[in-house]
Amino acid sequence: MQVVRTVEALRTARKELRGSVGFVPTMGALHKGHLSLIQRAKAENEHLIVSIFVNPTQFLQGEDLDAYPRKELADTTICLRAGVDILFMPSIDEMYERDELSIGAPAIRGYILEGEKRPGHFDGMLQIVMKLLNLSRATRAYFGKKDAQQLALVTQMVKNYFMDVEIVPCEIVRDERGLALSSRNSYLSEAGKTKALCLSKSLKEATRLIRQNELNVTTIKSSMHIVLQEAERVEYIAIVDQEFRPLSSIERGNTMILVAVWIEKTRLIDNLWL
Ligand code: AMP
Numbered sequence: 428m429q430v431v432r433t434v435e436a437l438r439t440a441r442k443e444l445r446g447s448v449g450f451v452p453t454m455g456a457l458h459k460g461h462l463s464l465i466q467r468a469k470a471e472n473e474h475l476i477v478s479i480f481v482n483p484t485q486f487l488q489g490e491d492l493d494a495y496p497r498k499e500l501a502d503t504t505i506c507l508r509a510g511v512d513i514l515f516m517p518s519i520d521e522m523y524e525r526d527e528l529s530i531g532a533p534a535i536r537g538y539i540l541e542g543e544k545r546p547g548h549f550d551g552m553l554q555i556v557m558k559l560l561n562l563s564r565a566t567r568a569y570f571g572k573k574d575a576q577q578l579a580l581v582t583q584m585v586k587n588y589f590m591d592v593e594i595v596p597c598e599i600v601r602d603e604r605g606l607a608l609s610s611r612n613s614y615l616s617e618a619g620k621t622k623a624l625c626l627s628k629s630l631k632e633a634t635r636l637i638r639q640n641e642l643n644v645t646t647i648k649s650s651m652h653i654v655l656q657e658a659e660r661v662e663y664i665a666i667v668d669q670e671f672r673p674l675s676s677i678e679r680g681n682t683m684i685l686v687a688v689w690i691e692k693t694r695l696i697d698n699l700w701l
Contacts, residue, residue: 428506428507428511428512428513428514429512429513429514430503430514430516431513431514431515431516432515432516432517432518432521433517433521434517434521434522434562437513437515437517437562437563438562440512440513441476441513441562441563441564444473444474444512444513445473446472446473446474447471447472447473447474447566447567448472448473448474448475448476448563448564448565448566448567449467449468449469449471449472449474449475449476449565449566449567449568449569450468450475450476450477450478450559450560450563450565450567450568450569450592451464451465451468451475451476451477451478451568451569452477452478452480452555452556452559452568452570453477453478453479454479454480454481454482454495454610455479455480455481455496455497455498455499455502455516455610456495456496456497456498456502456610456613457479457498457501457502457505457506458600458608458609458610459600459608460571460573460599460600460607460608460609461505462505462509463597463598463600464569464570464571464597465477465505465506465509465511465569466509467569467595467597468567468569468595469509469510469511471567471595472566472567474512474513475509475510475511475512475513476511476512476513476514476515476563476565477506477511477513477514477515478514478515478516478517478559478563479499479502479514479515479516480515480516480517480522480555480559481495481497482522482551482552482555483519483523483551484523484550484551484554484555485548485549485550485551485552485554485555486548486551487545487546487547487548490545491611491614494614495610496610496613499516515559515562515563522555522558527554529550529554530550530553530554530557530584531550531553532549532550532552532553532580533580533583535671536576536579536580536583536670536671537549537550537580539671540576540663540665540671540685540687541576541577541687541696542576544662544663544687549576549577549580552577552580552581553580553581553584556581556584557584557588557590560585560590560592565592566592566593567592567593567594567595568581568592568593568594568595569595569597570594570595570596570597571596571597571598571599571600572596572597572598572599572698572700573599573600573607573608573609573696573697573698574696575683575685575698575700576671576685578594578596579669579671581594582594599697599698601627604624605624605627605628605631606620606623606624606626606627607626607627607695607697609695611693611694611695612693612695614691614692614693615690615691615693616691619690619691619693622657622658622690622691623690623695625654625655625656625657625658625688625690626655626658626686626688626695626696626697627697628654629651629654629655629664629686630651630684630686630697630698630699632650632651632654633647633650633651633684633699634699634701636650637677637679637701642676642677643675643676644666644673644674644675644676644677645675647666647677647684648664648666651664651684651686652664655686655688658688658689658690659688659689659690659691660688660689661686661687661688662687662688662689662694663685663686663687664684664685664686665683665684665685665686666682666683666684666685667682667683667685668681668682668683669681669683671683677701679701680701681701682700682701683698683699683700683701684698684699684701685697685698686698
């Protein structure tokens with residue numbers, strides 16, 4: 428495995444790769460969710476590039492940029508064992524200059540739900556993903572459904588900018604109790620982790636109701652609210668179609684249920700695709 432830290436070194440290493448290239452962009456503190464993307468990319472491509480970069484432009488003022496977990500050594504070992512060909516871990520200066528042109532998230536889909544609560548987050552996310560896709564020149568890039576809106580916006584960017592890469596959506600990986608894995612779970616105490624189960628429990632409650640043929644969105648949301656009472660604060664429960672338009676009634680095969688809550692001082696998201 429080549430560990431590269433500069434754009435120039437990445438370009439040089441990339442030139443050596445012939446055939447298909449899978450790419451997994453991450454912010455590090457790798458867990459089994461990241462690993463599932465890495466393993467899938469490994470299986471579906473001849474070569475594999477992983478990036479680890481805590482991207483400052485997608486953090487808002489007052490968010491956890493400085494506190495975000497950094498585990499370079501452990502992450503490097505995970506990538507080595509997973510058969511990664513190139514691990515790209517650049518510095519901020521390597522990725523950005525002072526006065527850059529920017530990419531704006533779409534006016535509606537980029538500014539609802541996560542985009543409403545974290546205005547500007549998706550602009551920064553798209554900016555770094557564009558840079559990383561251009562550098563990796565990947566055949567396929569792998570993104571988790573855990574960040575459903577991110578996945579949708581990256582897919583849209585690739586479409587709108589006619590970029591030559593396939594975006595591959597990957598299933599959410601959870602721990603044995605149902606908590607969706609996230610690098611931010613490390614902020615939680617044990618009690619917090621137990622409380623955080625309310626996210627997946629609320630989605631299970633929605634599934635249960637839908638199985639009983641309860642398709643009314645207002646009814647489903649109220650039941651989910653009761654389960655989410657364990658959280659310090661519920662930021663949103665959204666039931667939308669795949670274009671992120673709010674639904675009044677569940678449409679099987681075209682519905683996402685998304686939740687965002689605060690547990691202790693940590694903001695957590697989860698979702699379910701029906
Ligand atoms: P991050 O390091 O949080 O930026 O995540 C890097 C990639 O891993 C993104 O595409 C995420 O959606 C994905 N990811 C994070 N957590 C999970 C999970 N629990 N299951 C599946 N994918 C995940």
